Amino acid sequence: MQLENFLLMRHELLLIVIALLALVFELFFDKKNKQIVIPIMLSLFAVYTIVGFFPHTTGEIFGGMFVSQDVHVLIKNILNVGVLIILIQSVAWLKKEENEDRITEFFLLLFSTLIGMFFMISAGDFLMFYIGLELATIPLAALAAFDRIKRHSAEAGIKLILSSALSSGILLFGISIFYGISGSIYFTDIAVGITTATPLFALGLIFFFAGMAFKLSLVPFHLWTADVYEGAPISITSYLSVISKGAVIFAFTMILYKVFFQFAGLWQNVVYVLSVLTMTVGNLFALRQNNLKRFLAFSSIAQAGFLMLGLISADNLGSSSIIYFVLIYIFSNLGAFGVVAAISNVTNKENMSDYKGLYRTNPKYSLIMMLALFSLAGIPPVAGFFGKFFLFTAAAKGGYYWLVFIAVLNATISLYYYLLVVKAMFVDKNENPIATIKSDGYTKLGLAICTIGIFLIGLYSPVFDLIQIIVDKF
Amino acid sequence: MNILSMFVLVPVLTIIGILFGKELKHTRTIAAIGMSVQVILAGILIYMFVAERKAGNVEEMIFIKDFVWFKALNFHYTVGVDGISVAMLALTSIIIFTGVFTSWEVGDLHKEFFISLIILATGVFGFFISIDLFTMFLFYEVAVIPMYLLIGIWGSGKKEYSAMKLTLMLMAGSALLVVGLLGIYFNSAPEGGPLTMNILEIAKVKIPLDVQKFLFPFLFIGFGVLGALFPFHTWSPDGHASAPTAVSMLHAGVLMKLGGYGAFRVAMYLLPDAALELGWIFLILTGISVVYGAFGAIMQKDLKYINAYSSVSHCGLILFGLLMMNKTAMNGAIIQMISHGIMTALFFALIGMIYGRTHTRMIHEMGGLMKVIPFLGVAYVIGGLASLGLPGLSGFVAEMMIFVGSFQHPDLFHRVLTIFAISAIVITAVYILRVVGILLLGPIKNDHYLELKDAKWWERLSIVTLLLFIALIGLFPYYITELIGVSLDPIVGKFLMIN
Numbered sequence: 001m002q003l004e005n006f007l008l009m010r011h012e013l014l015l016i017v018i019a020l021l022a023l024v025f026e027l028f029f030d031k032k033n034k035q036i037v038i039p040i041m042l043s044l045f046a047v048y049t050i051v052g053f054f055p056h057t058t059g060e061i062f063g064g065m066f067v068s069q070d071v072h073v074l075i076k077n078i079l080n081v082g083v084l085i086i087l088i089q090s091v092a093w094l095k096k097e098e099n100e101d102r103i104t105e106f107f108l109l110l111f112s113t114l115i116g117m118f119f120m121i122s123a124g125d126f127l128m129f130y131i132g133l134e135l136a137t138i139p140l141a142a143l144a145a146f147d148r149i150k151r152h153s154a155e156a157g158i159k160l161i162l163s164s165a166l167s168s169g170i171l172l173f174g175i176s177i178f179y180g181i182s183g184s185i186y187f188t189d190i191a192v193g194i195t196t197a198t199p200l201f202a203l204g205l206i207f208f209f210a211g212m213a214f215k216l217s218l219v220p221f222h223l224w225t226a227d228v229y230e231g232a233p234i235s236i237t238s239y240l241s242v243i244s245k246g247a248v249i250f251a252f253t254m255i256l257y258k259v260f261f262q263f264a265g266l267w268q269n270v271v272y273v274l275s276v277l278t279m280t281v282g283n284l285f286a287l288r289q290n291n292l293k294r295f296l297a298f299s300s301i302a303q304a305g306f307l308m309l310g311l312i313s314a315d316n317l318g319s320s321s322i323i324y325f326v327l328i329y330i331f332s333n334l335g336a337f338g339v340v341a342a343i344s345n346v347t348n349k350e351n352m353s354d355y356k357g358l359y360r361t362n363p364k365y366s367l368i369m370m371l372a373l374f375s376l377a378g379i380p381p382v383a384g385f386f387g388k389f390f391l392f393t394a395a396a397k398g399g400y401y402w403l404v405f406i407a408v409l410n411a412t413i414s415l416y417y418y419l420l421v422v423k424a425m426f427v428d429k430n431e432n433p434i435a436t437i438k439s440d441g442y443t444k445l446g447l448a449i450c451t452i453g454i455f456l457i458g459l460y461s462p463v464f465d466l467i468q469i470i471v472d473k474f
Numbered sequence: 475m476n477i478l479s480m481f482v483l484v485p486v487l488t489i490i491g492i493l494f495g496k497e498l499k500h501t502r503t504i505a506a507i508g509m510s511v512q513v514i515l516a517g518i519l520i521y522m523f524v525a526e527r528k529a530g531n532v533e534e535m536i537f538i539k540d541f542v543w544f545k546a547l548n549f550h551y552t553v554g555v556d557g558i559s560v561a562m563l564a565l566t567s568i569i570i571f572t573g574v575f576t577s578w579e580v581g582d583l584h585k586e587f588f589i590s591l592i593i594l595a596t597g598v599f600g601f602f603i604s605i606d607l608f609t610m611f612l613f614y615e616v617a618v619i620p621m622y623l624l625i626g627i628w629g630s631g632k633k634e635y636s637a638m639k640l641t642l643m644l645m646a647g648s649a650l651l652v653v654g655l656l657g658i659y660f661n662s663a664p665e666g667g668p669l670t671m672n673i674l675e676i677a678k679v680k681i682p683l684d685v686q687k688f689l690f691p692f693l694f695i696g697f698g699v700l701g702a703l704f705p706f707h708t709w710s711p712d713g714h715a716s717a718p719t720a721v722s723m724l725h726a727g728v729l730m731k732l733g734g735y736g737a738f739r740v741a742m743y744l745l746p747d748a749a750l751e752l753g754w755i756f757l758i759l760t761g762i763s764v765v766y767g768a769f770g771a772i773m774q775k776d777l778k779y780i781n782a783y784s785s786v787s788h789c790g791l792i793l794f795g796l797l798m799m800n801k802t803a804m805n806g807a808i809i810q811m812i813s814h815g816i817m818t819a820l821f822f823a824l825i826g827m828i829y830g831r832t833h834t835r836m837i838h839e840m841g842g843l844m845k846v847i848p849f850l851g852v853a854y855v856i857g858g859l860a861s862l863g864l865p866g867l868s869g870f871v872a873e874m875m876i877f878v879g880s881f882q883h884p885d886l887f888h889r890v891l892t893i894f895a896i897s898a899i900v901i902t903a904v905y906i907l908r909v910v911g912i913l914l915l916g917p918i919k920n921d922h923y924l925e926l927k928d929a930k931w932w933e934r935l936s937i938v939t940l941l942l943f944i945a946l947i948g949l950f951p952y953y954i955t956e957l958i959g960v961s962l963d964p965i966v967g968k969f970l971m972i973n
Contacts, residue, residue, distance in 0.1 A: 320546070379619050380612045389608075389652070393547065396656035401688075404656060408649035415645055419622060419638060427626040427634060461544045468546035 156231030171211025177204030278305030335372030357430030383458030647699030701733025719826025763790025803879025
């Protein structure tokens, strides 16, 4: 193995370096000026994000355990951009007094989970995949419990770690069955080694699906989501709903398409059922929420259901529309979470009823929130419309017209509850609305990036074309 | 720059201009200037279009501009017009122009009001110039969503309920559309080759009959929801009654025409076999729309509800004429779109102005208004006469052509339905004359009505513009049939070919 082969792991190695640097800085800054770590880490991560876009080589190392093709690099870059926005948005929260002594920990844990996700995405065998997944999950539980003084936060951490431990167990059982049938854990070997759909294989597939469905919070494996989202700090909630979900869906798609492609007929039925259940249940529960974090939790469950529409088509259009949708989803959801965070940081208010009359006092926040919600609902000209429409196109290509119909009806239901927030902000009158909020430059920067993304990614078509080209190469 | 793209660009520029305005005076002036430019553009377009046709250009669509948008899926931004879309563009520009003037004194959040109103108009303009189904659908959705804010914030009555109902029903309609459009897209190249969303190219393809029969209901009902097809019309009375004046005008005047236009341009033109096979089901539904809407209008006491139900009836007549699938009736249906668009905009404008003075819309609380506000009163009477189909005004031409066309069908089914639908004319006369009688004539019921002032200049401007076009269409229908007649040929030709 040559040394330059290590460059294939460029993203992972750089991240490890940054994480270690965070530890070093911890030694040098005393308690008073620890906040300097924040801009340093931010700029390091920003530079690293840009470096990620530099030309790269493709190939595999460690005998095929680690694969890096164009599509992997693309996905990692997309996730990096998302994490960068989240980091920018969390500054105001990190600067609060109660977090003063734990700034380094935040970065360290966050980067660890990201490294885990990257290894999971690039995995060439189930072992690497599983290790990556665990590395991604365990620090997340610590992050969810980050607000030490809040009981809800601790509860979120426990719930996350218990449910993910359970789902990991189920997942491992599925993987062990695949190993038992094919005698290998390498993706390429399994794809060749399993030729007939025996009942044992079907059992393994079901366990594998259940494990992944837990991570993606698909119905009926979604029960942990709302409590965890509500309890965790907003930055972590947005990380969970956007980055974590995005990474898992990418890995899931690649395994299904690469390893189990020949059994598409088998798992497409499962995806069909999961998709309908997830969209419908997610939407129905979102209708009744008042806490905006819970509300966005259920909405993100429903969005995962829409993602299944891309998955079911089992071709390149499916995977490109999934990548595209996740990219748009990152910007839209982070836009919504950014507004919730900005308001919650100053006022501690997170309920929809508190938002009544917000437009009169905070017009810009209300507008961004509205755009983000419209993007989530799939209303043109913002990007969400394009993302959803292409997912529908992918499903229709496979002939799943009724599924598309159910999905669009669900999009209409989702529009109802998104409009409830819009109504609270714009239409409802309120005697004492939330006062005009002053936020720092970081919050504004984060929201500005989201807004630009929400407009640009949809209307500027080369983004989708580029994704399609990269996926076609894969 | 292609003249058609200007129709989208000018509103967008207007919106940007309004963003910089501070006071109501600025925003309304900018809006008025922008929309006047639209009217001029429409005039130029008609002139250029007629000149092009005279010069012997017999292409189905002219002024075509094509940009590849999403290369991977072969979605394009394609614009082009035939006579029908030219007429619809002209209609839209007139109504948005008058709409801006009727909202001259909008109070609260004026900037946001004009921006939302013009976004709505942008969607409508974009819809009529598109000949790529993807772009068309995009603009369709752009037109629907500002309605929520417009009704929710500036509306009256139970506005939140109405706004939500309207938005959700129209969005559910577009759920049907998505399925239909994707179905057409994936059947647009049966012999291989790239799939396309281009209407002209899909029209050349023969989609298998069973596929057509599956897709047709999706598309026809999907557009029919917006065109107030019975039983999917229930959003319309509530929505119109709660909306602010300019929005009612634009919505009843233009947006509901999107439904009729889409129904024939997409559903019937691209799926002609299915239209012939399944048309009868929808013909019955539209017949019910026509009569039911008229009866509904008789029962109402609120001026806006009366006009909203009458819109259901008249828009039902549009779909009714289209589904007759012969040239005379379809011609009538298109003229009905324009005629009803202007007529209903006039009504809603007048109702808004009367309401602004009397602060009630209940007809029984008013009376003798003709004596205090003669200008508005006379305009109301003229509008009413056009609506009940008095010869010499626009309504007569349209209805006459639709019924003559539908009577050309010799079979019993069509004959019975036609007679059934014609009965609505009588009912229309009843509710129009009843309202005129109670509202305008008789003694003045309330003393404070004596102090009412007649129309201001901006109100007169919008009313006179609309009245002018009602008379013009009524007196010179020839020019319009000339404009749209040729464009109907390829569509009607599809049905003849099958026969």
